[in-house]
Structure formats: C-alpha cells, structure tokens
Amino acid sequence: MSTDQRVLVVDSSGETHEVLQAALARSGVRTYGARRTRRGLALAEEIRPDLIVLDLEVDEAEAEATCFPFAEQSRRNATPLVVLGSVRRVEGGSPLGEFVPKPYDYGPLVRKIEELLARNDECRRRAA
Amino acid sequence: MASLFVIRGSDQGSRFEFTDRARIGRDSTNDIQLHDTEVSRQHAEIQPAGDQFVLVDADSSNGTYVNGRRIDRCSLASGDQVQIGRTLLLYTGPAEESEDDLAGAIDIAAQPAAQPSRIVHSMSQEDGSRAFDLDADLPQHSWLARARSNLQVMYRTALAVSHTLDIDQLLQRIMDLIFEWVEADRGCIMLIDAESGRLEPKARRTRGRKPGARHTDEERIRISKTILDYVLQHNEGVLTSDAQQDNRWDAAASILQAGVREAICVPMQGRYDVVGVIYIDTSTSPQEVIRKGGAHQFKEDHLKLMIAIAHQAALAVEDTRYYSAMVQAERLAAIGQTVAILSHHIKNILQGIRGGSYLIEMGLSNGDADVIQRGWKIVERNQNKISALVLDMLTFSKERQPERVPSELNQVVGEVIELMQSRAEELGVRLSWRPAPRMETFVFDPEMIHRAVLNVVTNAIDAAGELLAESDEQPAPTSDRAPPTVDVAAEWDEAAETLRVTVRDNGPGIPPDTMKNLFSPFVSSKGSRGTGLGLPVSQKILTEHGGQIRVESSPRGSMFTLEWPAVAPEVGPATHTE
Numbered sequence: 079m080s081t082d083q084r085v086l087v088v089d090s091s092g093e094t095h096e097v098l099q100a101a102l103a104r105s106g107v108r109t110y111g112a113r114r115t116r117r118g119l120a121l122a123e124e125i126r127p128d129l130i131v132l133d134l135e136v137d138e139a140e141a142e143a144t145c146f147p148f149a150e151q152s153r154r155n156a157t158p159l160v161v162l163g164s165v166r167r168v169e170g171g172s173p174l175g176e177f178v179p180k181p182y183d184y185g186p187l188v189r190k191i192e193e194l195l196a197r198n199d200e201c202r203r204r205a206a
Numbered sequence: 207m208a209s210l211f212v213i214r215g216s217d218q219g220s221r222f223e224f225t226d227r228a229r230i231g232r233d234s235t236n237d238i239q240l241h242d243t244e245v246s247r248q249h250a251e252i253q254p255a256g257d258q259f260v261l262v263d264a265d266s267s268n269g270t271y272v273n274g275r276r277i278d279r280c281s282l283a284s285g286d287q288v289q290i291g292r293t294l295l296l297y298t299g300p301a302e303e304s305e306d307d308l309a310g311a312i313d314i315a316a317q318p319a320a321q322p323s324r325i326v327h328s329m330s331q332e333d334g335s336r337a338f339d340l341d342a343d344l345p346q347h348s349w350l351a352r353a354r355s356n357l358q359v360m361y362r363t364a365l366a367v368s369h370t371l372d373i374d375q376l377l378q379r380i381m382d383l384i385f386e387w388v389e390a391d392r393g394c395i396m397l398i399d400a401e402s403g404r405l406e407p408k409a410r411r412t413r414g415r416k417p418g419a420r421h422t423d424e425e426r427i428r429i430s431k432t433i434l435d436y437v438l439q440h441n442e443g444v445l446t447s448d449a450q451q452d453n454r455w456d457a458a459a460s461i462l463q464a465g466v467r468e469a470i471c472v473p474m475q476g477r478y479d480v481v482g483v484i485y486i487d488t489s490t491s492p493q494e495v496i497r498k499g500g501a502h503q504f505k506e507d508h509l510k511l512m513i514a515i516a517h518q519a520a521l522a523v524e525d526t527r528y529y530s531a532m533v534q535a536e537r538l539a540a541i542g543q544t545v546a547i548l549s550h551h552i553k554n555i556l557q558g559i560r561g562g563s564y565l566i567e568m569g570l571s572n573g574d575a576d577v578i579q580r581g582w583k584i585v586e587r588n589q590n591k592i593s594a595l596v597l598d599m600l601t602f603s604k605e606r607q608p609e610r611v612p613s614e615l616n617q618v619v620g621e622v623i624e625l626m627q628s629r630a631e632e633l634g635v636r637l638s639w640r641p642a643p644r645m646e647t648f649v650f651d652p653e654m655i656h657r658a659v660l661n662v663v664t665n666a667i668d669a670a671g672e673l674l675a676e677s678d679e680q681p682a683p684t685s686d687r688a689p690p691t692v693d694v695a696a697e698w699d700e701a702a703e704t705l706r707v708t709v710r711d712n713g714p715g716i717p718p719d720t721m722k723n724l725f726s727p728f729v730s731s732k733g734s735r736g737t738g739l740g741l742p743v744s745q746k747i748l749t750e751h752g753g754q755i756r757v758e759s760s761p762r763g764s765m766f767t768l769e770w771p772a773v774a775p776e777v778g779p780a781t782h783t784e
C-alpha cells in the first residue's frame with residue numbers, strides 16, 4: 079500500500095475523524111475532516127480522496143438525504159464509500175460503499191478501511 | 207373529597223384535590239399552584255361551606271371566572287368551569303356516594319317472585335326522538351307546557367354530557383338530573399362491561415338518603431333479569447308495574463321482587479351498540495294508591511324522555527371511551543418515539559466512548575501518551591454527555607421538585623460560564639459574561655436554574671459555532687461577519703421584581719418552522735448533538751419557578767430571555783399582594 083493515500087471523514091461531532099486520524103496515521107494515511115455534508119462534498123471534489131467515511135449521526139429521514147449526494151459523487155469519481163450509521167438500507171447506496179451499523183468497534187472498521195485502500199491501490203497499479 | 211382538574215393551561219392534566227380551605231395562585235406557597243404568568247401570586251381561595259365549597263377571588267389582577275362570569279364569591283357545583291388566568295379548571299364536588307358498595311347495592315334477580323311485575327308499556331329506542339310530538343289527547347296549552355319542560359330536561363342533559371372527562375362522574379350527573387325531574391325513589395345506571403359482556407352497576411341513587419350512609423336492605427335495588435334481557439334484546443324501553451293489567455308476561459321465569467310498584471328501564475343506545483341501561487323505580491304505599499285513585503306515577507311520557515336521555519348519555523359514554531382509547535394509543539406511540547430517540551442518542555454516546563477507548567488502547571500498546579490523552583478527552587466528553595442526558599431526563603420526569611433556597615444569581619450563572627468556556631473555545635466561539643451590577647440573595651433552586659441556563663448557553667454556543675462549522679474549522683473570520691460570539695447577562699429588575707438572564711448569540715438564527723416546536727420534547731434541530739430535551743427542560747424549570755423563557759430570533763442571531771419572579775428570602779409570612 080502506497081503511503082500517500084488520503085481519507086476524507088465526514089462527521090458532525092468530529093470525534094470519528096479524531097479517532098480515525100490517530101489510527102490511520104500509523105499506516106501513513108492522511109485524513110481530512112468535514113463537519114457538514116456541504117463542506118464534505120466540496121472537499122471531496124477538491125482533494126479527490128482515495129476513500130470517504132461518512133458518519134450518519136442524523137436520524138433516518140435525514141440520513142438518506144445526506145447519503146444520496148455522496149453515493150452519487152463516489153460513483154462518479156470511483157471513490158469507495160464507507161457509511162457508518164443506524165440505517166440498514168440506504169436508498170441509492172453505492173455499490174462501492176460499505177455499510178457499517180452502529181454501534182461498531184473501531185478495530186474492524188480500521189481494518190476494513192485499510193483493506194479497501196489496499197484493494198484500490200492494487201486496481202490502480204494494475205491499470206497503470 | 208372535591209377536586210379541580212386542569213383542562214387547559216400549562217398544568218393541563220393535573221388534578222388538585224382538597225377537603226378543606228385551599229389557596230390558589232402562582233406562588234409555591236399556595237395549596238394549588240398554577241404555573242401561569244396570568245395568575246396572581248395569591249389569586250383565589252376555596253372555602254368550605256357545609257357540604258359544598260365556595261370560590262372566593264383574592265383581589266386578583268385578572269379576576270376569577272366561573273362558567274364565563276367574573277365572580278368575587280361563588281358557590282361551586284359539580285361541572286362548573288373555573289377560569290383563572292389562562293388556566294381552565296373543571297370542578298367536581300365531594301362524591302355523594304362511594305363507588306365500592308355499588309355492586310352490593312344492586313341485584314339482578316333471576317328467580318321468580320310471588321308478585322310478578324308486568325310490562326305496561328314498551329317503546330322502541332327510535333320513539334325517544336318523538337318526545338316533543340304533538341299529543342292529540344292533550345289541550346294545546348298543556349302540551350306546550352309539557353314540551354317546554356321536556357325541552358328543558360333535554361337541554362340540561364345535553365349540557366351535562368357536553369364536558370365529559372370521567373364516565374362515572376357523567377353518569378352520576380345524569381342520575382341527579384333524572385331525580386330532579388321525575389318522582390323516582392331509586393335509580394341506577396349499568397354499563398355493559400366490554401370484556402365480560404355483563405352489566406356492571408356504575409351509578410345509583412336513592413331519594414332522601416344521606417351521602418355516605420350505608421344502604422339498608424330495603425334500599426337494595428333488585429332488577430328483574432327478564433326485564434333487563436327484554437330491554438337489551440329488543441332495544442326497547444319498558445315501563446313495568448306489579449299491578450295486574452297485562453297477561454303477556456305470565457310465562458316469564460324471573461321477575462322483579464320486593465315492593466316495587468313501577469319501574470322504567472331503558473337501553474342506552476349509542477351510535478353502534480347498546481352500552482348499558484338506565485333503571486328507575488318508585489313504590490307507592492297502598493294508602494297512597496287509594497288516595498291517588500290508582501294513578502300511575504310513571505307515564506308513557508316519562509318513558510319517552512328517559513329513552514332520549516339514555517341516548518344522549520350513551521353517546522357521551524361512547525365518545526369518552528373512544529377518546530381515552532385514542533389518548534392511550536397516542537401515549538403508546540409517544541413512548542415508542544421517545545425510546546427510539548433516546549436509544550439513538552445513547553448509541554452515539556456509546557460510539558464516542560468506544561472511539562476514545564480504542565485510542566487509549568492503541569496509545570497504551572504503543573506507549574504513546576499523546577494518543578492516550580486524546581482518547582481520554584473523547585471518553586470524558588461523552589461521559590459528560592451521558593450525565594447531562596440523565597440529569598435532563600430526571601428533571602423532565604417530575605422526579606425532582608425545585609428546592610428553593612437563598613441563592614445568588616450572579617454566582618450561579620458565573621459557574622455556567624466557567625463550565626462552558628472550554629467548550630466555547632473548542633468551537634472558536636467567544637463567550638462573554640456580564641454579571642448584574644446590583645444583586646441580592648433571592649429564593650430559587652440554584653441547581654435547576656444552573657441547568658436551565660446551561661442548556662440555553664450550550665445551544666447558543668452551538669448556534670454561534672455553526673458559522674465556523676459551515677466553513678469547517680478555519681477560524682479566520684470573514685470580514686462581513688463578526689466572530690462567533692455568545693453574550694450572557696444577568697439582571698435584577700427591581701421595578702418588576704424579576705430576575706432575568708439573557709443569552710444572545712450571533713448564529714444563523716432559528717428557522718420559523720423550528721420555532722414552532724422549540725419547546726417540544728425530543729424535537730431536536732441539532733441532529734445527534736441534541737437530545738431534544740434541553741429547551742423543554744429549561745422551560746419546565748422556569749415554569750416551576752413561575753417564570754418563562756422568551757425567544758427572539760432573526761437570521762443574524764437569537765436571544766433567549768429567562769425570567770422569573772424575584773422572591774426575597776422570607777423573614778415572616780409572605781405579605782405579597784398584587
């Protein structure tokens with residue numbers, strides 16, 4: 079896995095970003111945080127991350143509205159999307175996306191992110 | 207025991223019971239405390255007068271009203287509506303009869319008796335609507351007089367059933383009404399139990415009987431099962447007499463016993479079903495029969511009107527039942543929603559604790575003190591969240607009553623500011639605090655006021671912080687907008703005898719549709735950060751202190767004003783008058 083990978087974490091409390099930042103820094107992954115959906119989408123276009131973690135701290139009705147633009151964008155940019163939330167089925171969920179129901183453990187989540195990044199990396203190298 | 211039940215106002219649903227003198231007002235020193243700013247501190251008083259109670263206005267600013275009429279002094283009757291400020295209360299007088307001995311006082315007799323009663327008249331339920339039909343046998347003026355009296359009875363029945371809250375109370379009122387109008391000796395109302403399908407006595411009355419006295423054997427009402435079955439099966443009202451006039455009932459297996467001469471039994475026909483029966487009877491001694499020349503006490507006319515009254519009562523019983531079923535369903539739905547919101551919130555807190563723990567574990571295994579530090583901070587923050595949630599829930603759940611002690615407002619608010627300073631800094635919000643220049647010691651619950659102010663200040667900081675969250679952690683203030691600020695000020699308004707705390711933020715303001723539900727519990731506009739309990743809790747605390755929260759909001763910010771009466775520590779008894 080190359081060490082210049084970038085992960086964007088969108089969560090309103092900033093806590094998920096804080097934890098993932100410390101955890102992913104060990105494998106040399108840089109993280110970016112956004113506290114609002116709008117800001118997150120803009121940042122995703124700007125920095126073109128290798129993976130997006132979307133924490134749905136909102137309730138069910140808002141969750142779909144939040145998730146949809148991210149699903150669209152990640153499909154367009156072929157960016158894997160990891161959705162953390164309490165909603166099982168998200169309308170318009172991206173096939174590139176992974177859904178992790180709350181409450182989750184960080185160990186498996188971090189492993190999953192690293193796995194996705196590695197797979198992504200390999201795809202890219204093969205394509206090159 | 208008499209009671210006042212709040213049907214409208216901030217204390218809606220509360221029932222105040224009293225057996226003696228009771229003072230009504232906004233102050234906590236009252237026996238009946240109403241959390242209504244339109245209510246004077248000492249507003250009115252209930253005074254016993256024989257078996258009844260009298261309501262006396264205590265020179266209140268906004269007056270005391272009974273059934274829409276302003277009063278200085280008024281004797282209360284069951285069903286009276288008392289308006290005090292914005293609060294509407296329903297008065298129920300001391301019960302005339304305890305409910306527990308009802309079942310023992312009414313028998314349904316299935317065994318045949320020596321002197322069988324007969325049905326003299328029967329009348330279909332629909333005939334009740336002909337209570338005002340022109341009677342060809344009667345001269346015009348006499349018919350008119352009777353029709354008017356019938357109309358009067360029906361009007362009063364309609365009035366009696368119009369504000370129903372309690373079925374037992376309603377039936378007792380109907381019974382009283384019937385007794386005023388007809389010379390019955392005993393009466394009872396029985397309702398069909400929804401589960402067993404059996405008739406259960408609900409209200410009874412005996413003429414000339416002292417309230418609270420035990421029933422003598424003679425007063426026991428025995429109702430023939432044959433007649434009850436006939437009434438229920440045919441849905442017809444009947445007039446019975448034990449005088450030998452009719453042969454239709456010779457074959458009857460069970461009959462009315464005791465010295466009953468005449469009785470009326472009518473079905474209570476509701477919209478869909480018969481919900482019960484009303485029964486009245488009267489006995490005439492042989493001497494009286496001779497004196498009256500055998501004239502019947504009960505006439506066909508009585509039967510007609512009884513059917514009409516029973517129909518009205520049945521409609522009210524049905525309405526009350528549907529209403530309580532609906533309230534029950536709504537309550538269950540609300541519980542479901544509450545549990546869902548709480549578990550969602552607790553889940554987010556748990557997630558935060560897991561994140562912090564994960565960092566601590568990682569730091570411990572790597573020997574990285576910095577990571578441990580960061581993890582611990584997250585755990586601590588979530589601990590605070592859960593303790594705030596528990597405190598809010600406790601405050602909201604009425605488990606805690608205000609404990610008023612002499613307190614200093616500047617100090618109480620100062621502590622809130624100190625507590626919130628780090629949170630404000632974290633979000634890049636400037637938190638300023640202006641204590642009241644003049645302040646004395648007043649009586650209020652310092653912990654609760656602390657909580658109320660804390661919740662409002664937390665919201666204000668979050669709202670101001672929203673400006674930065676939108677632009678994402680780049681605290682470089684844009685030139686067109688002031689840096690996010692929250693201003694808190696305390697004030698003692700001597701002229702208005704009011705304590706005031708204002709919290710002003712320059713956040714994005716409150717959208718008009720959020721404004722509507724601002725104080726509804728569990729409606730949070732802050733997503734997972736809010737429990738939806740903060741503002742309702744603050745409002746509840748202020749209301750309990752006889753105060754209120756006012757909100758002004760524009761797209762350039764919001765201002766919350768918490769104010770409540772400044773009550774000086776008491777030296778002697780309270781001498782407040784308004």
